[in-house]
Amino acid sequence: MSSSQSDGRFADKEQALSLTMVNSDRALRKLLGLSVASLPPPAPMPVLCCAGTAKTRNTQLSETMTQQPFWKTKTLAEMSNAEWESLCDGCGLCCLNKLEDWDTGEVVFTSVACKLLDGDSCRCKDYENRQETVPDCIQLTLKGLREIKWLPPTCGYRLIDEGHDLYWWHPLVSGDPETVHAAGVSARGRTISEEGMDVEDLEDYVVDWPLKVGSERG
Numbered sequence: 458m459s460s461s462q463s464d465g466r467f468a469d470k471e472q473a474l475s476l477t478m479v480n481s482d483r484a485l486r487k488l489l490g491l492s493v494a495s496l497p498p499p500a501p502m503p504v505l506c507c508a509g510t511a512k513t514r515n516t517q518l519s520e521t522m523t524q525q526p527f528w529k530t531k532t533l534a535e536m537s538n539a540e541w542e543s544l545c546d547g548c549g550l551c552c553l554n555k556l557e558d559w560d561t562g563e564v565v566f567t568s569v570a571c572k573l574l575d576g577d578s579c580r581c582k583d584y585e586n587r588q589e590t591v592p593d594c595i596q597l598t599l600k601g602l603r604e605i606k607w608l609p610p611t612c613g614y615r616l617i618d619e620g621h622d623l624y625w626w627h628p629l630v631s632g633d634p635e636t637v638h639a640a641g642v643s644a645r646g647r648t649i650s651e652e653g654m655d656v657e658d659l660e661d662y663v664v665d666w667p668l669k670v671g672s673e674r675g
């Protein structure tokens with residue numbers, strides 16, 4: 458894994474201290490000003506926790522070979538659990554720590570990943586039991602998707618919700634879960650674990666590549 462350097466936007470220490478680490482549930486609370494009790498309850502609609510699901514993609518792909526793909530004909534709310542889950546491209550970007558500027562509300566990504574993220578596969582190392590280790594890991598729902606403002610522009614959920622098509626490298630389109638990495642739009646090889654890191658040091662790892670698409674990325 459490689460660590461990334463700060464882009465210098467938070468060089469001022471006072472400003473840095475006004476930032477808060479945002480990740481998963483905590484991020485949602487900070488960003489929305491909600492209390493724990495007011496967070497959305499588990500939704501009856503399909504849910505997904507990032508970086509954890511790819512098992513249904515092949516099935517979905519074969520089903521879509523002879524007809525219009527489901528993501529072009531259904532709204533997110535109309536999708537089955539399997540269809541919803543398959544929209545995750547496995548980029549791992551939502552498992553990166555974010556920083557929020559309390560004054561402006563701006564959220565920036567860092568290259569510091571959740572301790573359970575495998576920096577190579579970009580998958581959760583203990584998806585089934587992740588809540589025991591990372592209790593505030595977000596479970597993405599349709600409602601949550603529209604409230605979270607920091608999802609990367611390449612995220613399959615965000616693309617479909619905003620009326621766009623999936624990119625060629627999305628596993629549903631390419632049929633290959635590796636293309637998201639080959640296209641350079643995942644976190645593979647670019648992260649450092651949060652384990653043992655002081656929160657105040659996160660500002661040194663601010664990066665902008667999670668916000669870029671395809672060839673724009675360095």
Ligand code: SF4
Pocket residue numbers: 506507508544545546547548549550551552597608609611612613614
């Ligand atoms: S950012 Fe979106 S597509 Fe990427 S891992 Fe997270 S939920 Fe999946």
Ligand code: SF4
Pocket residue numbers: 481506507508509551552571572573574575580581582583584587591594595
């Ligand atoms: S526990 Fe961490 S690595 Fe696993 S899905 Fe949640 S944020 Fe991602």
